[in-house]
Structure formats: C-alpha cells, structure tokens
Amino acid sequence: xxxxxxxxxxxxxxxxxTTPPDTTRxxxxxxxxxxxxxGVMTLHFGIGVLTNILLAGLLGMGLEALMLRLRKRSIRPTxxxxxxxxxxxxxxxxxxxxSPWWLIGVGMIAAIVVAKHLYGGLGxxxxxxxxxxxxxxxxxFPTQMTLWSPxxxxxxxxxxxxxxxMGMMSAAELDALSGATPLDxxxxxxxxxxxxxxxxxxxxxxGTLLAWQHVALAWLAGGMLxxxxxxxxxxxxxxxLGSMLALSTLLxxxxxxxxxxxxxxxxxxGAMLGAFFIAxxxxxxxxxxxxxxxxxxxIGLLVILxxxxxxxxxxVAFSVLLMNLAVxxxxxxxxxxxxxxxxxxxxxxxxxxxxx
Amino acid sequence: MSQxxxxxxxxxxxxxxxxVQLLGLCPLLAVTNSVVNAxxxxxxxxxxxxxxxxxxSLIRHQVPASVRLPAFVMIIAAFVTCxxxxxxxxxxxxxxxxxxxxxLIVTNCAILxxxxxxxxxxxxxxxxxxxxxxGLGFAVVLVVLGALREVLGxxxxxxxxxxxxxxxxxxxxxxxxxxxxxxxxxxxxxAFFVTGLLIAGKNLLDERGRKRRQAVPSKxxxxxxxxxxxxx
Numbered sequence: 216x217x218x219x220x221x222x223x224x225x226x227x228x229x230x231x232x233t234t235p236p237d238t239t240r241x242x243x244x245x246x247x248x249x250x251x252x253x254g255v256m257t258l259h260f261g262i263g264v265l266t267n268i269l270l271a272g273l274l275g276m277g278l279e280a281l282m283l284r285l286r287k288r289s290i291r292p293t294x295x296x297x298x299x300x301x302x303x304x305x306x307x308x309x310x311x312x313x314s315p316w317w318l319i320g321v322g323m324i325a326a327i328v329v330a331k332h333l334y335g336g337l338g339x340x341x342x343x344x345x346x347x348x349x350x351x352x353x354x355x356f357p358t359q360m361t362l363w364s365p366x367x368x369x370x371x372x373x374x375x376x377x378x379x380x381m382g383m384m385s386a387a388e389l390d391a392l393s394g395a396t397p398l399d400x401x402x403x404x405x406x407x408x409x410x411x412x413x414x415x416x417x418x419x420x421x422g423t424l425l426a427w428q429h430v431a432l433a434w435l436a437g438g439m440l441x442x443x444x445x446x447x448x449x450x451x452x453x454x455x456l457g458s459m460l461a462l463s464t465l466l467x468x469x470x471x472x473x474x475x476x477x478x479x480x481x482x483x484x485g486a487m488l489g490a491f492f493i494a495x496x497x498x499x500x501x502x503x504x505x506x507x508x509x510x511x512x513x514i515g516l517l518v519i520l521x522x523x524x525x526x527x528x529x530x531v532a533f534s535v536l537l538m539n540l541a542v543x544x545x546x547x548x549x550x551x552x553x554x555x556x557x558x559x560x561x562x563x564x565x566x567x568x569x570x571x
Numbered sequence: 572m573s574q575x576x577x578x579x580x581x582x583x584x585x586x587x588x589x590x591v592q593l594l595g596l597c598p599l600l601a602v603t604n605s606v607v608n609a610x611x612x613x614x615x616x617x618x619x620x621x622x623x624x625x626x627x628s629l630i631r632h633q634v635p636a637s638v639r640l641p642a643f644v645m646i647i648a649a650f651v652t653c654x655x656x657x658x659x660x661x662x663x664x665x666x667x668x669x670x671x672x673x674x675l676i677v678t679n680c681a682i683l684x685x686x687x688x689x690x691x692x693x694x695x696x697x698x699x700x701x702x703x704x705x706g707l708g709f710a711v712v713l714v715v716l717g718a719l720r721e722v723l724g725x726x727x728x729x730x731x732x733x734x735x736x737x738x739x740x741x742x743x744x745x746x747x748x749x750x751x752x753x754x755x756x757x758x759x760x761x762a763f764f765v766t767g768l769l770i771a772g773k774n775l776l777d778e779r780g781r782k783r784r785q786a787v788p789s790k791x792x793x794x795x796x797x798x799x800x801x802x803x
Contacts, residue, residue, distance in 0.1 A: 329764075354755055355754040355755040
C-alpha cells in the first residue's frame with residue numbers, strides 16, 4: 216500500500232510551488248480553456264454538442280451530490296470544486312454529438328458513481344472518471360459510439376438533433392444521418408486500398424477533415440492557455456504529442472500507403488483534447504516531472520499502436536486508463552530526492568546475509 | 572446434526588468458495604453470462620467436488636503425505652473426465668458452449684483446497700457433506716451471477732435452457748427488457764464488476780447481522796450493586 220500513497224499528493228504544476236493549488240480555481244480554468252474547443256465543435260457539428268455537454272454536466276453535479284449524500288459527506292464544498300462538472304463536460308465532448316440521453320446517463324453513472332465515488336471520491340480515484348465512462352460506453356454500445364454526424368454546421372435541423380437526443384430515432388434513420396469519424400473510416404479502408412486512392416475517392420462528407428482540424432486547433436489553443444496560466448505543466452502534453460509524432464512519422468515513413476500521416480494522427484482525432492485536458496488530470500496522472508514525461512510518452516505510444524493494430528479506431532481513452540494503472544509505480548520510482556537527503560531506497564533489497 | 576449445520580453454513584455462506592475464499596474465479600468470471608451456462612458449469616463442479624471429496628476421504632489413510640497432492644489431482648481429473656463425458660453425452664450443445672472450461676474444472680482451486688484441507692482429514696460422511704455444501708455454495712453464486720449478468724446484459728432470463736433440460740424447457744425464456752443489449756455485462760469485465768457487488772452485498776449483510784446481535788442489551792438484572800457503605 217505504500218506505493219499508493221506516492222500519487223496521493225497531487226502536484227498540479229510549477230505554479231503550485233508558490234501558491235497552493237486551489238481545486239476550484241484549477242477546475243474553473245480548465246473549463247474556461249475548453250470553451251474555444253466547445254465553440255468550434257458546436258459551429259461544425261451542430262447543437263448536439265451542447266445537448267451532450269449540458270446533460271452530462273448536470274448529471275455529473277447531480278450524481279456527485281447524490282453520492283456525497285449517500286456517503287454522508289458535506290455536499291456544498293465538494294460540489295463547488297467543479298470537478299464533477301468537468302468530468303461531465305469532458306465526457307460530453309468525447310461522445311458523438313446529440314448522443315441519446317440514456318447513453319450519456321450510463322456513461323456518467325460509470326464515471327461518477329463507479330470510477331469516482333466507489334474509489335473514495337476526488338483525489339482517491341486511480342482512473343480518470345470521464346474516460347472510464349467513455350471506455351465502458353465504447354465497449355458496451357459500439358454502434359451508437361462510432362456514429363458521428365457529418366459537420367453540417369449550426370444549420371442542422373434542431374428537431375432532428377432533439378429526436379436523436381431523446382433516443383426516438385430508429386437505427387436505420389440514425390445510420391443514414393451519421394457517418395464514421397475520419398480515423399474510423401481510414402482504419403476500415405481495407406488492405407487492398409492504398410491511402411492515396413482512399414483519400415482520392417472522397418470517402419467522407421465534404422469538410423469533415425477540415426472540421427476535425429479546426430476542432431483540434433481549438434483544443435490546442437485552450438491547452439496553450441492552460442500552459443500560459445500554469446494550470447498544467449508542459450511535461451505530459453509535450454511527451455504525449457511528441458511520442459505520437461515520432462511513432463506515426465516512423466510508421467508513415469516505412470509504409471505511407473497504409474499508415475496515416477503524422478498530421479492525420481495529431482489533428483483529426485482526440486489527440487489534442489487528450490493531451491491537454493484528459494491526460495493532465497491532476498488526480499490520476501503521474502506527479503513527478505520524470506514520471507509525467509514517461510506517463511505522457513507511454514500514452515502517446517499506446518495511442519498510435521492501438522490505433523494501428525487494435526480493434527477500435529481511436530485509443531486515447533484506453534491508453535490513458537492503461538497508464539493510470541501504471542501511475543503508482545511511475546511515482547514510486549521517479550519521486551524526486553529532496554535536497555540534502557540521501558537517495559531513496561526503492562524496490563527489493565536483498566537481506567545482508569545473501570550478499571556475503 | 573450440529574456438524575452438518577456447521578458444514579452447511581460454512582459452504583453456503585460464511586466460507587463460500589466464490590464469495591469468501593475467492594477460489595475458482597476463472598470459470599466464475601468466464602462462463603457466467605447466462606443462467607444456463609452458469610448452471611451447467613455449477614452442476615459439473617458440484618459433481619466433481621462431491622466425488623473427489625468422498626474418494627479422497629476414503630483413501631486418506633493409504634496415501635502418504637508427501638505424494639498426496641498429485642494423488643488428489645489425479646482423482647479430481649478422473650471425476651472431471653466423467654463429468655465431461657456425461658455432458659458430451661447428454662447436453663452436447665452446452666458441452667460445446669462451455670468448451671475448455673469443463674476440463675479446466677481440474678484446476679479449480681476450490682476442489683483441491685477442500686480435498687486437502689477437509690476431506691483428507693475427515694471421515695467419509697462429513698467429507699461428502701462438505702463437498703456437497705461447498706459445491707452448492709459455488710453453484711448458487713454462479714447461478715445468481717449468471718442471472719444478474721443475463722438480465723443486465725441482454726434483458727432476458729433463462730434463455731437457452733433447452734440446452735440443459737431438453738425440449739420441455741422451451742417456454743422458460745423470460746424477456747424482461749425487449750430489444751436491449753448492454754455488452755459490458757456480457758463480457759468478462761462485467762463479471763468482475765457484478766462479483767465485486769455480490770461480495771460487497773454479502774459483507775453488508777454480515778455487518779448488519781453483527782450490529783443487530785450487538786444491539787441486544789445484555790441481561791444484567793441479576794448483578795448486585797452495593798448501596799451501603801463507602802464507595803471508594
């Protein structure tokens with residue numbers, strides 16, 4: 216159990232050296248930095264993005280209050296730290312726009328009730344709650360989770376989005392209305408088709424790639440704000456995006472006809488959202504600087520490997536959860552040595568009689 | 572009779588192989604996605620457990636301690652082969668669905684555990700009873716888990732029962748939620764989750780029982796209190 220404690224003191228960045236990290240302030244800034252991304256997403260993918268976020272955010276707060284009440288904790292201070300709201304918003308932007316209400320409900324129950332409060336609430340959850348919700352939904356409801364409506368913009372019929380949200384749409388209608396994400400389409404292009412032929416055939420509705428790139432750049436802008444305000448440190452995003460870039464370049468240079476280009480991997484997926492807003496979660500991420508670098512780099516490697524060789528089109532959620540598992544070990548072996556103290560004794564030490 | 576009660580309580584509740592000893596988790600997690608699978612494997616395990624415990628108890632004076640484990644495993648393997656052949660003969664479709672998990676009953680630690688910890692030290696009748704109760708405890712947990720996962724995963728209960736009971740069970744399937752699928756509960760992660768909830772539920776019941784017993788005020792009416800003289 217001593218290894219578990221290594222990650223319990225959440226070091227939230229360089230700024231925390233002078234001012235103690237204030238959870239509410241931190242979460243507010245993260246929410247604020249998500250606004251450009253949410254805005255651009257809504258412009259491209261329609262009002263369904265907002266219904267997702269609204270319902271998931273409200274459910275996050277409601278379930279948090281309910282669980283705090285059941286666990287006989289004071290509700291107000293914990294609810295005011297906005298962490299449950301942030302989990303909801305993160306899940307909301309990860310789901311396909313205008314997801315049906317029950318999908319969001321199941322995801323938020325998994326996130327807040329199971330991943331957060333069954334493990335002891337904020338600060339004790341080893342896994343990122345929003346990603347637990349997302350992974351559960353992806354495993355359980357692959358049909359609903361891989362249908363992504365084309366970027367029709369705000370002009371999309373409001374009543375269509377509403378009916379989709381209420382879960383009143385038949386499977387055939389839903390299928391006609393939505394398509395695959397660029398990653399999904401590229402993954403299923405088949406061995407016979409070259410990448411250049413695939414793109415020449417215009418496999419996606421017009422403007423899809425551009426829309427995804429705009430959204431990714433908006434997340435990047437939000438991430439820059441967080442870096443500038445020193446809400447997050449640069450280690451995790453840089454390591455994650457760097458290792459993604461390195462591995463995807465290697466694969467692309469080896470065989471450009473079957474692998475996505477580095478810019479495709481970085482800009483038409485959840486990579487930017489994941490690197491700046493999800494992998495940097497102060498509770499479930501590594502805390503020391505060396506640990507953060509290893510943690511981020513390993514997430515990036517896993518994302519590209521799982522995208523290339525795995526069964527699912529995107530892998531940010533799975534990679535983050537897998538590395539969440541490794542965080543206690545990473546922190547244990549990379550905890551910095553305090554000035555003036557001897558090097559820490561780590562791992563198994565053979566008893567003295569074995570040495571002689 | 573009191574020994575029988577103790578053995579029953581141990582096997583079914585307080586030392587349940589699945590919920591307390593956490594033994595035999597591999598089949599428990601792998602095949603319990605429907606009642607019929609769970610019941611099939613539960614019955615096979617029950618048969619092997621009773622047979623192995625009885626036989627081990629019969630030969631307990633003849634087997635030297637140094638070779639007891641290989642001997643027990645051979646006995647268990649013999650009974651597993653019997654169970655496997657029986658299932659292949661009478662419930663062939665179920666035999667094919669359960670597949671590798673029937674031969675894997677040999678490696679179920681609950682069986683070897685009972686053979687070594689109980690049957691090899693006790694006469695035949697208690698050993699057989701212990702095997703029966705442990706097997707029942709395991710099978711009941713398996714069936715409850717299978718039922719919960721079947722309802723949560725596909726919204727049905729008792730689907731596919733003809734596989735085990737033949738044509739007379741054709742009308743047994745209940746559709747509780749129509750047009751519903753929640754893959755998480757059908758896949759192994761759901762088994763971990765539901766097993767965790769079952770263990771938590773058992774601990775909750777135990778805790779409640781303990782509190783209720785403590786809440787009964789102890790009789791102190793016969794205790795004398797000195798009311799005269801000086802109290803130091």
